[in-house]
Amino acid sequence: MNATIVVLAGDGIGPEVTNEAQKVLSAVAEGFGHRFDFDHRLMGGCAIDALGTSLPDETVEAAQAGDAVLLGAVGGPKWDDPNAPDRPERGILGIRKALGLFANLRPTKLYPQLIQASPLRPEILEGVDLLVVRELTGGIYFGPRQEAGEAGQEAHDTMLYTRPEIERVVRLAAEAAMGRRRKLASVDKANVLASSRLWRRVATEVLADYPELTVEHVLVDAMAMHLIRRPADFDVIVAGNLFGDILTDEASMLAGSMGMLPSASLGQERNRHGHPLGLYEPIHGSAPDIAGQGIANPLAAILSGAMLLRHSLGLEQEAAAVEQAVAQVLEEGVRTPDIAHTGSETVSTQVMGDLVVQALSERISAGSQE
Numbered sequence: 001m002n003a004t005i006v007v008l009a010g011d012g013i014g015p016e017v018t019n020e021a022q023k024v025l026s027a028v029a030e031g032f033g034h035r036f037d038f039d040h041r042l043m044g045g046c047a048i049d050a051l052g053t054s055l056p057d058e059t060v061e062a063a064q065a066g067d068a069v070l071l072g073a074v075g076g077p078k079w080d081d082p083n084a085p086d087r088p089e090r091g092i093l094g095i096r097k098a099l100g101l102f103a104n105l106r107p108t109k110l111y112p113q114l115i116q117a118s119p120l121r122p123e124i125l126e127g128v129d130l131l132v133v134r135e136l137t138g139g140i141y142f143g144p145r146q147e148a149g150e151a152g153q154e155a156h157d158t159m160l161y162t163r164p165e166i167e168r169v170v171r172l173a174a175e176a177a178m179g180r181r182r183k184l185a186s187v188d189k190a191n192v193l194a195s196s197r198l199w200r201r202v203a204t205e206v207l208a209d210y211p212e213l214t215v216e217h218v219l220v221d222a223m224a225m226h227l228i229r230r231p232a233d234f235d236v237i238v239a240g241n242l243f244g245d246i247l248t249d250e251a252s253m254l255a256g257s258m259g260m261l262p263s264a265s266l267g268q269e270r271n272r273h274g275h276p277l278g279l280y281e282p283i284h285g286s287a288p289d290i291a292g293q294g295i296a297n298p299l300a301a302i303l304s305g306a307m308l309l310r311h312s313l314g315l316e317q318e319a320a321a322v323e324q325a326v327a328q329v330l331e332e333g334v335r336t337p338d339i340a341h342t343g344s345e346t347v348s349t350q351v352m353g354d355l356v357v358q359a360l361s362e363r364i365s366a367g368s369q370e
């Protein structure tokens with residue numbers, strides 16, 4: 001297969017981790033006989049510096065023309081001025097909207113090798129395997145907004161949801177649950193918010209089409225608690241934009257580190273292979289405090305590459321090979337600082353990437369000899 005992968009490395013540790021993901025994807029291409037072209041574009045703070053805008057038109061055009069987008073992270077103290085006309089985060093929100101990526105899939109799977117890296121007790125973590133489906137192009141992130149301005153007296157953001165926005169994301173989550181353990185929890189704050197009461201009503205209607213699913217509606221504050229107390233009880237969780245943002249940072253701690261969690265953002269657009277044109281990114285941010293030191297964990301970016309292979313290129317075997325290579329290096333005890341025991345030996349971002357490539361290549365050549 002020939003594929004064009006648009007790379008938006010972004011800011012902070014973004015370039016360091018996407019570099020390792022690209023190395024792994026190149027090894028997949030070589031090992032499985034594909035051709036991947038990487039088209040690097042600017043988005044976020046780096047784009048503000050170079051081109052004066054967080055989301056250049058040419059970046060959006062390139063993303064639309066490609067088969068999938070691999071994204072690092074955006075943002076940093078340099079662009080944090082609250083009065084600045086543009087911010088790196090506008091780039092990421094803008095590209096999600098421009099590509100119509102309404103569903104953000106954030107799987108949280110605990111690698112047994114990392115059970116010690118989580119702040120939670122092992123018996124609570126046993127069997128954790130969640131998929132959070134976060135609505136990504138609506139809600140309070142995109143509703144009518146008023147900045148505080150010069151006067152600084154009042155500001156507002158609006159949590160606005162429409163029926164079609166809720167329907168499509170809940171349906172996608174329901175389909176995902178049908179292919180898993182058939183449990184779906186829909187998150188809202190229906191005891192207070194009107195937009196949540198609509199969410200619950202529409203979700204209930206959509207889920208009537210899925211009688212095989214075990215469905216529950218959970219208030220977001222209660223969900224924050226359940227995720228810590230009994231995370232293994234959940235399978236698929238569907239939530240609005242803001243609630244999903246918050247709950248997935250929390251869920252990442254179940255996996256030991258934010259540095260482990262990949263994500264896929266999907267919409268209705270298809271690429272030339274007939275698969276969803278998706279955007280793949282680690283859920284972690286640009287981590288300016290450790291940028292440039294070569295110590296960031298590239299596994300979330302590498303695992304995002306695996307999701308890219310699966311969802312946008314339809315290459316399931318290749319995706320599984322990457323995930324197995326990651327599991328293998330963890331099994332061998334290879335650790336970046338974020339997932340290491342205090343005092344134990346760690347490797348750099350680059351060495352972690354190299355070792356995943358090595359494990360992958362060994363698997364591919366072992367496979368071809370069978």
Ligand code: IPM
Nearest residue numbers: 074075089092093245283285
């Ligand atoms: C995420 C991030 C983004 C978000 C930021 C960088 C705008 O936190 O992808 O979870 O809030 O969506």
Ligand code: MG
Nearest residue numbers: 245246249283
């Ligand atoms: Mg977030």
